[in-house]
Amino acid sequence: MTTQALLQVLASGLLMGLIYALIAVGLSLIFGLMDVVNFAHGEFLMLAMYATFGLVLATTLDPILLMPLVVAVMFAVGVSAYAGVVRYAMRATTNQGMVQIFATFGLAILIQGLAQYFFTPDFKSIQHSWLGGRTLDVGGVFLPWPQIYGGLISLATFGGLFLLITRTDFGKALEATREDQGAVALVGIDRNRVFALGWGLGAALVGLAGAVLAVFYYIHPNVGSTFGLIAYVTVALGGFGSIFGALVAGVVVGLVEALTTVILPPALKSVGIYTLYLGVLFIRPSGLFGRL
Amino acid sequence: MNRRQLLMSGASILSFAAAASLTGPAIAQSGQEVVIGVLFPMSGANAQVGVDARHAVETAADIINNAHDLDLPMAKNAGLAGLGNAKIKLVFADHQSDPQKGRAEAERLITQEKVCALYGCYMSSVSATVSAVAERYSLPFLCCDSSSPSLARRGLKYFFRPAAQDEMFSAAMFDFLDAQKKAGKKVETVGIFFEDTIFGTDSANIQRKLATDRGYKIVADIKYKSNSPSLTAEVQQLKSANPDVLLPSSYTTDAILLMKTMDELGYKPKNIVAQASGFSDKAFFDALGDKAVGVISRASFSLDMAQKRPSILKVNAMYKARSNRDLNDSTSRELMGLLVLADAIDRAKSTDGEKMREALAATDIPGERTIMPWKKVGFGADGQNVDADPVLIQYIGGTFVTIFPSAVAVAEPLWPMNA
Numbered sequence: 198m199t200t201q202a203l204l205q206v207l208a209s210g211l212l213m214g215l216i217y218a219l220i221a222v223g224l225s226l227i228f229g230l231m232d233v234v235n236f237a238h239g240e241f242l243m244l245a246m247y248a249t250f251g252l253v254l255a256t257t258l259d260p261i262l263l264m265p266l267v268v269a270v271m272f273a274v275g276v277s278a279y280a281g282v283v284r285y286a287m288r289a290t291t292n293q294g295m296v297q298i299f300a301t302f303g304l305a306i307l308i309q310g311l312a313q314y315f316f317t318p319d320f321k322s323i324q325h326s327w328l329g330g331r332t333l334d335v336g337g338v339f340l341p342w343p344q345i346y347g348g349l350i351s352l353a354t355f356g357g358l359f360l361l362i363t364r365t366d367f368g369k370a371l372e373a374t375r376e377d378q379g380a381v382a383l384v385g386i387d388r389n390r391v392f393a394l395g396w397g398l399g400a401a402l403v404g405l406a407g408a409v410l411a412v413f414y415y416i417h418p419n420v421g422s423t424f425g426l427i428a429y430v431t432v433a434l435g436g437f438g439s440i441f442g443a444l445v446a447g448v449v450v451g452l453v454e455a456l457t458t459v460i461l462p463p464a465l466k467s468v469g470i471y472t473l474y475l476g477v478l479f480i481r482p483s484g485l486f487g488r489l
Numbered sequence: 490m491n492r493r494q495l496l497m498s499g500a501s502i503l504s505f506a507a508a509a510s511l512t513g514p515a516i517a518q519s520g521q522e523v524v525i526g527v528l529f530p531m532s533g534a535n536a537q538v539g540v541d542a543r544h545a546v547e548t549a550a551d552i553i554n555n556a557h558d559l560d561l562p563m564a565k566n567a568g569l570a571g572l573g574n575a576k577i578k579l580v581f582a583d584h585q586s587d588p589q590k591g592r593a594e595a596e597r598l599i600t601q602e603k604v605c606a607l608y609g610c611y612m613s614s615v616s617a618t619v620s621a622v623a624e625r626y627s628l629p630f631l632c633c634d635s636s637s638p639s640l641a642r643r644g645l646k647y648f649f650r651p652a653a654q655d656e657m658f659s660a661a662m663f664d665f666l667d668a669q670k671k672a673g674k675k676v677e678t679v680g681i682f683f684e685d686t687i688f689g690t691d692s693a694n695i696q697r698k699l700a701t702d703r704g705y706k707i708v709a710d711i712k713y714k715s716n717s718p719s720l721t722a723e724v725q726q727l728k729s730a731n732p733d734v735l736l737p738s739s740y741t742t743d744a745i746l747l748m749k750t751m752d753e754l755g756y757k758p759k760n761i762v763a764q765a766s767g768f769s770d771k772a773f774f775d776a777l778g779d780k781a782v783g784v785i786s787r788a789s790f791s792l793d794m795a796q797k798r799p800s801i802l803k804v805n806a807m808y809k810a811r812s813n814r815d816l817n818d819s820t821s822r823e824l825m826g827l828l829v830l831a832d833a834i835d836r837a838k839s840t841d842g843e844k845m846r847e848a849l850a851a852t853d854i855p856g857e858r859t860i861m862p863w864k865k866v867g868f869g870a871d872g873q874n875v876d877a878d879p880v881l882i883q884y885i886g887g888t889f890v891t892i893f894p895s896a897v898a899v900a901e902p903l904w905p906m907n908a
Contacts, residue, residue, distance in 0.1 A: 202729050205754070209721035217718075308534075320745060320772035332753055332871030341753035413753070415745045415776055419534045423718050423742075458722035464685040464712040466722075 198459060204453045209246040212340065214451020219406040220424055222358065222443040223399035223433035229438025230375050230395040233283060233297050237305035239264045239425020241278075243312060245271050245407025245417045252322050260326050260412050261346070267408040268401045275400025276341050278304060279393045305421075312418035321416040331413055343413040350409055354402065355444050362440070371395060375438070430474050436487025446485060448471070492501045497717045514798075522578040523569060523840055525830070526598030528609035530581035534716055537772055538611055538819065542634075543581060544812035545820040546608070549805065549827035550577045561801045562832040562854055571835040577827075580604055586613050586643050591615035596620040598864055605708055605840035606631065608829060611819065612740075613637030613687040620648045627906045628842040629833075629849055633826030634819050636764075637691040642871040647842070649849050651829045652822045653877040655764065658787040659695045661879045662762050662802075663703055665785075665893045665902075666734060669806070672908050674904055676760075680709035680732030683764075684739050689715070692738040692764045708732045714740055718764055720750045728756035735760065743765035745776045752780055762783060762881070771816040774884065781884050783906025791891040792820035793899045825859055829866055862897060904906070 215303070224238045248270050252263045252351075262395030285299035287293065323329065331342040362368035373381050374391045382388055431450050434444025450470050477485060508576040526893040527546055529539035553563045554576045568574035580602045584591035591610055594747040598604045601620070606629045616635035620643075625628035629647045632640060638654040654878050670676045679700050683689035693712065700707050709730035724747065727735065735758045739747060744767030751758065763786040767773055774781050792815060805816050808824065816824065829852060834840065837848035856876070864876035881893035883902055892902040 199729070200724075202725050206722045206727050208726075209719070209754075213719050213721070229701050250851055313532060313536060318532070318540060320537065320741065320776050322776035323746070324778055330752065332755060334755065344753075413749065415742065415749075417534065417742070420531075420535070423716055427718060440548045454719070459726075463723045463726075466712050466714050466717060 201293060201337045203459070206459055207452065208338055208340055208487050209326065209344075210452040210455025211448060212344040212348045212451070213455070214448035215351040215408060216344070216378075216406060216447075217407065217424075217427055217431055217450050218447020219351040219354060220441055221401035221428040221447055222355070223406075224428050224440060225432045225435065225440060225443045226402070227395055227399040229440075230246065230371060231287075231378075231392055233287070234301070235399065236298065236301040237308055238399075238403060238424075238428055240308035240312075241271065241403045241412070241421070242407045242428075243416075243421035243423055244274060244308060245404040245420060246411040246414070246420060247312065247316055248404070249408045249411035250323060253323055258325055260408065261328065264405065264408045266419065268404045270408070272397040272401040274404075276393050276397040278338065278400065279396035284389065284392075286343045298423070306462070309418055309421070316418060318418055320369065321468045323411055323416075328413050343409070346412075348380040350405065351444075351447075354405060355440070358402075358440055361368030369396065372374075408420025427470075430470060433484055434474050434477055436484030439484065439486040442484055442486030498621050506653040511583055513823075518641075520530045521541060521573075523575050523831075523834055524578045524580060524602065524604045525827075526582060526595070526604035526607045527579050528582045528594055528598070528615070529611055530586040530615075533579070533585045533587075534827070535586045535611065538741070538770070539583065540751075541771075541812055541814070541817075541820050542609075542611060542823045544773065545808060545823040546827050547822045548804070548808045548811060549831075552578055552828065553577050555833045556713065558592060559803055560858055561800050562858060563806070563835065565830075568837040571838040572840075577831055584610060584619075586612055586615065588612075588614045588618040590619040595619045599623075599626050599628065604628075605842070606834070606845060608633060608827065608830065610635060613640060614693065616640055617687060618664070620645055621723060622689050623647050623762070624840070625842070627828070627846075630843050631826055631830045634843070635688070635874060637687045637693055638688065638695065641871040644760060645872065647846055649829075649868055650872060651826055651868075651874045651877060652789050653862075653879045654867040654873060655692045656695050657875075657877065658764065658879045659699055660691065662696075662736070662764075662787050663699045663705075665762070666705070667703065667820050668893070669902070669904060670893075676705070676733050678706045678708045678730075678732040678734075680711075680730055680735045681735040682709065682711045682713065682725055682727060682735060682739075683706060684715040684743055684813050685712055688747070688766065689738045689739075696736050709735075713743070713788050714734065717746075720746050721754065723747075724750045724754050724756060727758070728754060731756075731759070733759050734762055736762055736764070737768065738764040739767045741770045741772050743782075744768050744773050745771070748777050748780055749771075757858065757907045763787070765789075765818045765887060769882075771814050771817065771879060774887075776808055783884065783903050783907070785881055785883045785892065785902065786816045786818070786889075788889070789863075789877070789879060790818055791818060791862070791880055791882050791889060792816070793889075794862055794880075794897060795861075795898070798860055799855065825861055828859075829854065879891060 210398045247266045286297045289296035297476045328342040333340045431446045435446030520777040527541040531539040557564045557569045568576050582594040607623045615634040620630040624645045632650040636655045681693050682691040719856045763782045765786045766784045837844040856863045882889040883892045890900045
């Protein structure tokens with residue numbers, strides 16, 4: 198393989214990795230906040246992609262302009278999922294962990310079924326966008342604009358998230374709630390409200406990822422499962438609850454996946470990620486930056 | 490309970506039993522329904538294939554169950570004349586593209602739904618497990634649209650496939666390459682790119698052998714993981730190899746992703762000759778638009794053959810009324826296969842597994858009485874129809890046109906595709 202080809206693979210892996218990180222961070226945030234693994238995370242991604250597609254059809258605006266709207270829609274979806282399902286699952290007195298798993302897993306199946314019913318299982322694709330189909334040629338290394346844009350959005354989002362958590366009252370309330378759910382109630386923080394907003398934020402983040410993906414990826418009721426598994430691995434690798442961990446792990450997963458394809462037969466491309474994942478869990482069960 | 494109550498309850502039980510025993514044979518004797526179990530992927534990544542397939546087999550059931558002015562098997566009469574005009578009843582099951590779910594559903598269809606034959610299953614990997622279940626219960630499995638050659642090589646007695654398998658398809662693809670070479674076009678190297686289940690691996694094995702036998706140099710031979718989030722590194726390898734002809738075998742998700750990634754990485758393949766499947770799916774063209782122009786695929790079917798097979802347009806109109814799309818490579822086989830199965834059950838005059846098997850083995854339908862380019866429908870000892878001639882079609886001007894073999898071609902191939 199030539200240097201140029203290797204650079205191409207690394208660059209593509211890096212860009213995809215940043216998008217993986219953006220997909221994963223909402224999952225990590227929700228887990229860090231309330232110890233709940235959202236098994237419907239991939240389906241949230243899929244809903245965001247359909248929301249983008251639907252809004253493009255309805256408004257004929259460019260998908261990039263519609264991103265804030267998609268994020269807002271997904272925020273509402275996240276809050277509703279908490280208020281409608283997760284809140285009740287958390288009230289279970291026995292086997293609460295299992296109840297939460299089944300609740301979010303059930304939600305995933307429901308969303309997938311509804312998507313297939315309402316949107317049909319046909320593949321959708323956004324044909325026209327300012328960025329769609331454009332590629333930047335850097336000395337023979339091709340970087341598609343939608344992915345560059347996605348990578349930049351991802352980095353900006355991580356920066357914004359860092360500021361949100363360290364500099365705002367809401368961020369402090371989030372941190373305080375994850376530190377000690379009981380104690381925050383004593384200082385007048387409504388735990389339920391923080392959880393609801395946490396779910397809203399988590400869904401909004403994956404919503405942003407969906408809006409980015411929709412520009413260059415096909416849209417299908419099943420697309421969430423393609424990315425969902427990678428999101429879980431990313432979060433586990435980076436450490437549940439660690440936002441910085443999600444960023445690093447996303448990039449690592451993207452790069453390892455791309456490099457595995459070069460070193461091993463492409464059919465074994467997932468082997469690299471899962472070997473790394475198992476290795477990290479073996480040496481450091483809480484993930485690279487986890488606080489478990 | 491006193492004696493009177495005992496007598497009354499005893500009488501009611503007896504009368505109920507009598508009624509039950511009467512209704513049982515009554516249904517069986519009148520033979521109003523022949524129940525067939527149909528397995529396709531109705532959810533998951535290939536769900537649209539299942540939805541289209543359902544419309545195709547329901548169109549076929551309509552042709553069988555009602556009288557139609559079509560020169561096709563089972564069309565003229567309403568129902569199966571051999572079984573007192575019994576109607577076909579389809580029971581659908583979703584195998585979710587998973588061989589194990591297919592096996593479980595096949596068991597359920599046979600033991601609980603009491604189907605007399607199984608039908609499906611699109612994915613070769615699922616057809617492999619479902620046909621094994623049918624064999625164990627001694628009832629026919631009609632494999633309408635799976636193309637892996639190994640399916641017919643397991644010595645199964647109850648396996649029948651009216652359509653071509655990938656050896657026949659691949660031979661046609663290489664015949665076409667030979668013809669291009671003979672006409673002075675540059676065709677020296679090929680790139681094989683295939684997904685990692687039975688369909689892809691079997692297809693690649695044959696193509697590898699054919700390429701070697703016929704003197705083509707294989708410059709890329711890539712087995713990739715299906716349903717991957719990204720195919721960048723794989724496409725990079727194809728781009729480096731840059732074969733004269735790229736021979737992909739992929740389902741729809743990967744076919745779309747492959748073409749999009751090639752476009753993003755600035756790789757314009759000189760030619761693509763695909764093993765149908767995802768490349769002949771309507772979703773593929775809808776998702777890609779102009780980027781799909783010039784793609785050549787092997788096929789069992791093309792609408793432009795209507796001059797030779799007049800039924801095509803009428804049947805296509807019936808299918809389109811249900812599905813809002815034209816028949817394609819897969820749906821045509823799914824539709825035609827059920828007519829072949831019903832024809833055999835009609836001749837068997839029975840839903841007994843062995844009798845249906847014998848009737849299927851004795852099938853002899855001339856090609857003109859199908860909507861396919863086949864010479865005829867008849868099965869060898871392995872259950873394969875060797876007279877299911879394939880064609881090659883190319884996506885030009887927003888539709889598929891037949892380009893090979895020259896006897897049925899309606900247009901000259903656009904070669905190279907990016908000329």
